[in-house]
Amino acid sequence: xxxxxxxxxxxxxxxxxxxxxxxxxxxxxxxxxxxxxxxxxxxxxxxxxxxxxxxxxxxxxxxxxxxxxxxxxxxxxxxxxxxxxxxxxxxxxxxxxxxxxxxxxxxxxxxxxxxxxxxxxxxxxxxxxxxxxxxxxxxxxxxxxxxxxxxxxxxxxxxxxxxxxxxxxxxxxxxxxxxxxxxxxxxxxxxxxxxxxxxxxxxxxxxxxxxxxxxxxxxxxxxxxxxxxxxxxxxxxxxxxxxxxxxxxxxxxxxxxxxxxxxxxxxxxxxxxxxxxxxxxxxxxxxxxxxxxxxxxxxxxxxxxxxxxxxxxxxxxxxxxxxxxxxxxxxxxxxxxxxxxxxxxxxxxxxxxxxxxxxxxxxxxxx
Amino acid sequence: xxxxxxxxxxxxxxxxxxxxxxxxxxxxxxxxxxxxxxxxxxxxxxxxxxxxxxxxxxxxxxxxxxxxxxxxxxxxxxxxxxxxxxxxxxxxxxxxxxxxxxxxxxxxxxxxxxxxxxxxxxxxxxxxxxxxxxxxxxxxxxxxxxxxxxxxxxxxxxxxxxxxxxxxxxxxxxxxxxxxxxxxxxxxxxxxxxxxxxxxxxxxxxxxxxxxxxxxxxxxxxxxxxxxxxxxxxxxxxxxxxxxxxxxxxxxxxxxxxxxxxxxxxxxxx
Numbered sequence: 001x002x003x004x005x006x007x008x009x010x011x012x013x014x015x016x017x018x019x020x021x022x023x024x025x026x027x028x029x030x031x032x033x034x035x036x037x038x039x040x041x042x043x044x045x046x047x048x049x050x051x052x053x054x055x056x057x058x059x060x061x062x063x064x065x066x067x068x069x070x071x072x073x074x075x076x077x078x079x080x081x082x083x084x085x086x087x088x089x090x091x092x093x094x095x096x097x098x099x100x101x102x103x104x105x106x107x108x109x110x111x112x113x114x115x116x117x118x119x120x121x122x123x124x125x126x127x128x129x130x131x132x133x134x135x136x137x138x139x140x141x142x143x144x145x146x147x148x149x150x151x152x153x154x155x156x157x158x159x160x161x162x163x164x165x166x167x168x169x170x171x172x173x174x175x176x177x178x179x180x181x182x183x184x185x186x187x188x189x190x191x192x193x194x195x196x197x198x199x200x201x202x203x204x205x206x207x208x209x210x211x212x213x214x215x216x217x218x219x220x221x222x223x224x225x226x227x228x229x230x231x232x233x234x235x236x237x238x239x240x241x242x243x244x245x246x247x248x249x250x251x252x253x254x255x256x257x258x259x260x261x262x263x264x265x266x267x268x269x270x271x272x273x274x275x276x277x278x279x280x281x282x283x284x285x286x287x288x289x290x291x292x293x294x295x296x297x298x299x300x301x302x303x304x305x306x307x308x309x310x311x312x313x314x315x316x317x318x319x320x321x322x323x324x325x326x327x328x329x330x331x332x333x334x335x336x337x338x339x340x341x342x343x344x345x346x347x348x349x350x351x352x353x354x355x356x357x358x359x360x361x362x363x364x365x366x367x
Numbered sequence: 368x369x370x371x372x373x374x375x376x377x378x379x380x381x382x383x384x385x386x387x388x389x390x391x392x393x394x395x396x397x398x399x400x401x402x403x404x405x406x407x408x409x410x411x412x413x414x415x416x417x418x419x420x421x422x423x424x425x426x427x428x429x430x431x432x433x434x435x436x437x438x439x440x441x442x443x444x445x446x447x448x449x450x451x452x453x454x455x456x457x458x459x460x461x462x463x464x465x466x467x468x469x470x471x472x473x474x475x476x477x478x479x480x481x482x483x484x485x486x487x488x489x490x491x492x493x494x495x496x497x498x499x500x501x502x503x504x505x506x507x508x509x510x511x512x513x514x515x516x517x518x519x520x521x522x523x524x525x526x527x528x529x530x531x532x533x534x535x536x537x538x539x540x541x542x543x544x545x546x547x548x549x550x551x552x553x554x555x556x557x558x559x560x561x562x563x564x565x566x567x568x569x570x571x572x573x574x575x576x577x578x579x580x581x582x583x584x585x586x587x588x589x590x591x592x593x594x595x596x597x598x599x600x601x602x603x604x605x606x607x608x609x610x611x612x613x614x615x616x617x618x619x620x621x622x623x624x625x626x627x628x629x630x631x632x633x634x635x636x637x
Contacts, residue, residue: 021460021494022478109454246468252455253465256417256448261517262441262469307455 027311030304034318038091041325045087046079048329049336053078086222090328091321092234093219093283094293098320099241099313100279101294104163106248106309107272108170108181111302114295115280118185120162121291122192124277124284126199127158133199133207152230156281162188163273163280217290217343219328230282237278238317240271245309248272252307290343292350293320299354323349368392369414369432369529369560374423376409376584383409385584386423391562393526396555398571398592399564401581402605407564408449410581411533414562415446428527438469444529445517449537449564451510453498459485460494462509466516480519484512487550489543503538511535511547518559525558532563536570548574568609568621572596580604593619606631 046058053061053075061079097115104113104120115121131154166188170181200211247268250258259265283290297319298312305311327345334340369391376384384406391397391414399407412418413425416432425432427440445466453462463481472480485491488508493501498509511532518528532551536544544567552574555561565571571578572592580588580595582604588595596619601609608624 021458021496022464023458023461111454249465249468252453252457254448254451256412256415257446257451259417259437260415260441260444260446260448261466262438264437302456306461307457308461 023306024308024311027305027308027315030301031311031315031318034315034322038318038322038325041322041329042087042091045090045325045329046083048333049078049083082222085224085227086219086328087325088227089222089286090219090325092227092230093287093290094320094322094324095317096234096237096279096283096320097290097293097324098297098316099238100276100283102298102309102312102316103241103244103248103272103279104276104294105298106251107167107269107276109252109254110181111299112295113181114292115159115163115276116289116291116294117189118166118181119188119192120159120166120276120280121284121289122189122196123162124155124159124281125289126192126196127154127161128285129196129199129211130154132210133203149229152233152282152285155285156233156277159281159284160274160277162192163276167269167273216341217288217346218331218339218341219287219324220332220339221286226286230286233278233282233285237275237282240275240278241313244268244271244275245313248309249307252309288341288343290324290346292346292354293323296350296354297323368428370424370426370429371410371413372424372426374413374420374425376406376413376418377421382584384413384420387584387586388423389579389586389589391529391560393528393560394555394558396552396561396563396574396576398575398578399562399581400566400568400571400578405581405604406584407581408533411531411562411564415444415531416440417446441469441517442521443523443527444531445514445521446531447507447511447514447533447535449533451506457498458494459490459496459498459501459509462498463512463516466513467520470517470520472520476520480516481512484515484519485509487515488512489546504540504543507535507538508543508547511550515550518554528558529560529562530554532561534564534566537566544570568596568601572619572621593617596621 043055043058046062047053047055057075058079061075065076065080101114104115104118105111107113128151131150136150166181166184169184200208203211247258247263247265250261250263251265251268251272253261255265258268298316301312301315301319305315323346324342327342327349331340331342331345371387371389373386373388374384375382375386387410399410401407409418413420416425416427416435416437419425419433427435427443432440457465460481463484464477466484467477467480481494482491485494488511490505490508490512493505493509498506501509514530514532518530521528530551532547535551536547539547548563548570551561551563555576563575565575575592577590578588578592578595579586580600587604588600596611598609598611601607601611601621606629608627608629610622610624612620612622614620
């Protein structure tokens, strides 16, 4: 309680100080708060579900597992085997989607650039579905690729190709056109959707079951091997994003201005495209297409702490993780024992909220 | 020192800047004037390294500018571009601070530099305002403050630093037009090289040490304002009648003659 009051007080203080236009201390407080919140959400995520396990049991299982003690079979299996990987996956995917969105918006200098909206996720999904339905190309099998290990690679490649083409199409002599970007994104999404449709048409029953979750998004398939399959994509993605914060801030001023303030623009742009592809590809490979996280999270945070990527990117990672965990808890409890696909939950939460923000803050989002 | 060596810029068949050779040194305020499409901004972009010439070379301190990394160039020259659009809600303080990106100034110096820069463009007290909510002229002044921050944070000797301003005062009120040019001239007095594209001939004549008159991609006059701005020259370049009169010992005043409709001949090369 005392901590909460102190935090509140610090928040108000920092808001006052923010009138000097420097929102960096406010940003640090927000990041601290989001970290604490993530611990709470993670515990909730470990506790929530069809099998009733109390918070103290969750802690005991985790503690016993850490010291190597004897644990209760059921709760150990449920907590460590099912809920823990799901929670970790939720954190990774949520963080990736939000950071990927923020990076893409800086790259395009446009708050409406979202990997879900402009077809990057669909491109990644198409590549993944291709692997599921048509199988892995023979040369790759010779190299020891399995369907499991090939999926993240395929999704990454799909996302990379889409982001790259989108950037080429929408950018003429250093200027990225919003209208072209959105329209090209719609076209790319439609094309990927059509191609995915064809693949669905020729898929067999087993493949069809695998495919359904791609269109709506879900964390239901979470296992430890899946977590470790996407780590090689997500970790470099986050490192790249962290190194780019300055460069992305420069890009927000404009490409010429960024160059004049000393930024290697070509390198930042290339890194940004690869980062978006890594983050989106990895998320899509394990959880399908989950919309709105990449657009709503950066947007809200910009209103609170400003658009400085040095603070915005870590805050996005934490908020995205929190949001996705919360959405996942809702998705598996609201119609228990069945599950609502998480993409539906994020769309129901995100869509109206985003519209509300757009209407309220009309003047601030100059597209 | 910046140096253009026989540079030509050409987009397809259109020649924008033609075979221009010119050195830009420190301790000088150089104004570039000329009608629309004369190649003023293009010349500026060549100097700042934003654009590579179709032929010829652009050198900074004797080295090809294209081979110098962005970070090291940014330590020597700062540039205020013609249009500055921001799509995200930065505060005035934050935009100004972007001029310090990538430099290693500590927190205290940082806030001092930002404060001083905003003070010199008369925007003290605007720190918490959002950039989008400012008028066009105020936005231009915030961007100028950002550029000044970048110059001030640089550790290069003053006489090697350069300030490039592309139509810096186009949206400002009269007071701040003068204020901005005073800042530019002050920097030149301190040893920096200042190059500005200007449209107001009187302000150029009043503040600049030398003016370059451009027309159809060529420098047609390059001298102190008194020598460069002759009635004959201005009339040929701008296709409007001018009257140039002495204003005290050192200055000249340029005023418009009665406006008569002269046919526009865009292909004339004075």
